[in-house]
Amino acid sequence: MDQAVVITLTVNGAQVTRSVLPRQHLVDFLRDELGLTGSHIGCEHGVCGCCTVLIDGAAVRSCLTLAVQAEGRAVTTVESLAAPNGALNALQQAFQNNHALQCGFCTPGILMSFTDFLERNPDPSEAEVVEVLSGHLCRCTGYAGIVSAVLEAASRRNKAS
Amino acid sequence: MKAPSFAYAKPRSLTQALELLERPGAKILAGGQSLIPALNMRLSAPELLVDITGLEGLSKIEVRNGSVRIGALCTHTRVERSAEVREHLPLVAEAVAHIAHPAIRNRGTLGGSLALADPNAELPACALALDATLIVAGRKGERRVQAAGFFKALFETDLKPDEILVGIEFPKATKSVFLELARRQGDYAIVGLAGVSRGAEKRIALFGLAATPVLLKPKSLEEAKKALPTPNGDLYNSPATKRHLAGVLLERAWTRLS
Numbered sequence: 001m002d003q004a005v006v007i008t009l010t011v012n013g014a015q016v017t018r019s020v021l022p023r024q025h026l027v028d029f030l031r032d033e034l035g036l037t038g039s040h041i042g043c044e045h046g047v048c049g050c051c052t053v054l055i056d057g058a059a060v061r062s063c064l065t066l067a068v069q070a071e072g073r074a075v076t077t078v079e080s081l082a083a084p085n086g087a088l089n090a091l092q093q094a095f096q097n098n099h100a101l102q103c104g105f106c107t108p109g110i111l112m113s114f115t116d117f118l119e120r121n122p123d124p125s126e127a128e129v130v131e132v133l134s135g136h137l138c139r140c141t142g143y144a145g146i147v148s149a150v151l152e153a154a155s156r157r158n159k160a161s
Numbered sequence: 162m163k164a165p166s167f168a169y170a171k172p173r174s175l176t177q178a179l180e181l182l183e184r185p186g187a188k189i190l191a192g193g194q195s196l197i198p199a200l201n202m203r204l205s206a207p208e209l210l211v212d213i214t215g216l217e218g219l220s221k222i223e224v225r226n227g228s229v230r231i232g233a234l235c236t237h238t239r240v241e242r243s244a245e246v247r248e249h250l251p252l253v254a255e256a257v258a259h260i261a262h263p264a265i266r267n268r269g270t271l272g273g274s275l276a277l278a279d280p281n282a283e284l285p286a287c288a289l290a291l292d293a294t295l296i297v298a299g300r301k302g303e304r305r306v307q308a309a310g311f312f313k314a315l316f317e318t319d320l321k322p323d324e325i326l327v328g329i330e331f332p333k334a335t336k337s338v339f340l341e342l343a344r345r346q347g348d349y350a351i352v353g354l355a356g357v358s359r360g361a362e363k364r365i366a367l368f369g370l371a372a373t374p375v376l377l378k379p380k381s382l383e384e385a386k387k388a389l390p391t392p393n394g395d396l397y398n399s400p401a402t403k404r405h406l407a408g409v410l411l412e413r414a415w416t417r418l419s
Contacts, residue, residue, distance in 0.1 A: 005169055022169035022210065023200075044162060045198035052264050058238070059264040064197045068169050069190075069212065113264060134346040135262025 007071040011036070012080040020067045027051040029067035030077060038078040038108045042137070049136035052109035053077050059116040078108035081115070091115060091153040100149035102140035110136050114150050124154055164200035171212040175325070179300050181211045182323045189213055189325060191234060194261070194269035195277050219272075219327055224249060230296075230330045233272025238263070240271055252291060252337035252355055256283040259339070262347045272326045275311070278318045278373065281349040283341065285312055286366040286374040288329065290337070290355040295319075296328040303327070315372040334359060338417040340410045344397070351398050354410040358418040365414065367407055382415045 008017040011034060018033055025044075030036040030053070042048035044063045051062040054076035081089045088096065091111060101107045110133070117124070117132050129150045133143060172178040181187055186208025190196055199205040213219070219234040222243050229249050231240065240246050241257045260266055260274070260283055274284040275295065288295070288308040295306045297320060311319045320326060334357045341353035349369075356365040365385060368374040370392035379385035389411075392403035 003168060021166070023164045023166050025163070025197075025201075028163070044201050046194065046261075046265060049262070049264065055267075058267040060268050061194075061264050063201070064194055064265070065268065066164075066169070066193070066197070068171075069193070069214070071171075117263070131346060132263055135264055 005068050005071075007068055009070045009072060010074040012076060022066060022068050024067045025063050026053070026065040026067050026070050026075070027062035029070075030062065030075070033067075036077050036079050040105055040108055042105070047137070048106070049109040049113065050106050052112045052136075054112055054116055057116060057119065059113045076112070076115075078111055081111060090156055091118070091150070094149040094153035094156070095146070098145045098149035098152060100141060100145040106136055106138045110138070110146060114153075118150070118154055118157070122154060123158060124150070126151065162201050162203060164197065165203060165206050167200075167207050168209045169212065170209060171215050173215055175216055175298055175327070178211055178213055178216060178325060179298065179323065181209065182325070183300075184209055187211055187322075189276070191273040192236060192268040192270040193273075194265050195273065195279070213325060222246065225330075228330045228332045230328055231271055232328050233270060233275075233326045235271050237266035237269050237271065237274075241266065249333040249335070250291070250331050252334060252339050252357060253284075253287050253331065255337075255339040256287045256355060259283050259341050259343075259347075259350070259353075271329060275329065276318060276320055276326045278312050278316055279349070280315060280372050280374070281353075281369045283339075283350070283353060283355070283368070286353060286355040286368040287339070288331070289374050289376050290357045290364045290366040291331045291334055292357075292364065293332070294330040295326055296330065297324050298327045299324040309376065312373040336418065338414045340413055342406055342410065351395070352392075352403055352406045352410060354407075354414050356414045356418050363418050365411070365418075367410070370403060370407060382411060385411050385415070 004019045006019050027039050030039050040050040042050035046061045046064045052059050053062045055073050129147050188207035190210040190212045219232040221232045223230045224245050237257045237260050247254045293308045295311050297304050306319050336358040338356045341350045343350050352369040365377045366374045377385050377388050386408050392400045394400045
C-alpha cells in the first residue's frame with residue numbers, strides 16, 4: 001500500500017507532472033510541491049474555507065480533495081488572479097477598496113469562491129453573496145466589508161461590459 | 162490533521178471496481194466530502210480507496226414516466242441546477258440547497274450522502290419521504306432496495322461492503338415541503354423535515370431525531386405529533402427541545418401539504 005502515483009494536471013494554466021502519495025491533500029501538493037502558498041490551511045475538515053481553489057472552474061475545498069483526484073483537471077489558485085506585474089484584478093481591487101480583509105488569512109479562499117460565483121452570477125443579490133460567504137470563516141472583518149466588495153466587483157464588471 | 166496512508170485505485174469499469182472492493186480494507190471514494198474529513202480526523206483508516214468517479218454512466222439525470230432516476234455520482238450542485246429535478250422533484254431541489262456550502266456541493270454526491278446515512282443529513286429523509294428505490298450493483302448483478310429498508314441504523318445501510326450504490330429512482334412528486342432548523346446556514350440540521358403529499362396520502366420524514374430518518378404517514382396533524390419518537394439529544398439541544406422543534410416543523414409543513 002501507500003504507493004506513489006504519477007499525476008499530470010494543469011495548475012494556473014501550466015501543465016505539471018509529479019509523483020504523489022495518495023494521502024496527500026491537494027492543498028499540501030500546491031503548497032509543498034509547487035510552492036503555491038497562497039492557498040491557506042485552516043481547519044483541514046472543510047469548515048473554514050481558507051483552502052478553496054477552483055477545479056475546472058468550480059470552487060472546491062483543497063483540504064477535502066486528494067492530489068490524485070486532480071489528475072487530468074485544471075486547478076486555479078489565488079496566485080492566478082493578479083497580473084504578472086502585480087496589478088490586482090477587479091475582485092481583489094474591490095476587496096482593497098472596501099477594507100474586506102485585515103489579517104488576510106481567509107482571503108484567498110473567499111476570492112476563489114467568489115471568482116467561481118461571479119462567473120455564474122454576474123448580478124447577485126446581497127442575500128446570495130451572504131449565502132456563499134457562509135461557507136467561509138473570517139475572524140477579523142465582521143463580513144460586511146467582504147459583502148460590499150463582492151457587490152462592488154459585480155457592479156463594476158457589469159458597467160464595464 | 163493529515164489522512165493516514167492508504168493505496169489508491171481508479172477503476173474504469175464497474176466490474177473492475179467491484180473486483181477491487183473485494184480486497185481487504187477497501188473503501189469507496191466518490192466525492193469524498195465526508196470520507197476525507199473522516200480520514201483527516203483519523204476516524205477511518207482504509208487500506209485501499211477505490212475512486213469510482215471515473216465510472217461512466219453514473220452521473221445522468223433521466224426523466225421516466227412516473228419517476229426521475231439520478232445517477233449516484235451526480236454532485237449536489239448538478240442536482241441543484243437540474244431543471245428536471247426542480248420540475249418533478251422540487252423536494253430534492255430545495256433540500257440540496259441546505260447541504261453545506263457551494264464548494265462542498267461541487268464535489269459531494271447524491272450516492273455518497275445516501276450510502277453514508279448520516280442521521281442529520283437531508284437526502285436520506287428525502288429518499289424516505291418520496292419512497293425512492295435505490296439501485297445497488299454487486300458481482301451478481303443489480304438489486305433494488307426501497308428507501309424504507311435501506312437505512313438500517315446509525316451510519317448503517319443495507320449496502321454490503323462489496324456493493325456499489327449506482328442510482329436512485331425517485332417517484333415524481335410536485336406537492337412537497339422541505340424545512341430545516343440549523344444554527345447556521347450550511348450546518349447539519351438540529352431537526353429537519355421532508356414531506357410529500359400524493360392524493361390523500363402524506364409521507365413525512367423527520368431527520369435529526371433518531372439514528373435514521375423517521376417516516377410518518379399521518380392522517381392528521383395531531384396524529385403526526387403523537388407519533389413523534391422521543392428524540393436523541395445532542396451537545397446543544399435536549400430531547401425535549403428537539404421534540405418541540407419537530408412539532409413546530411410539523412405544524413408549518415401541514416398547511417403546505419394540505
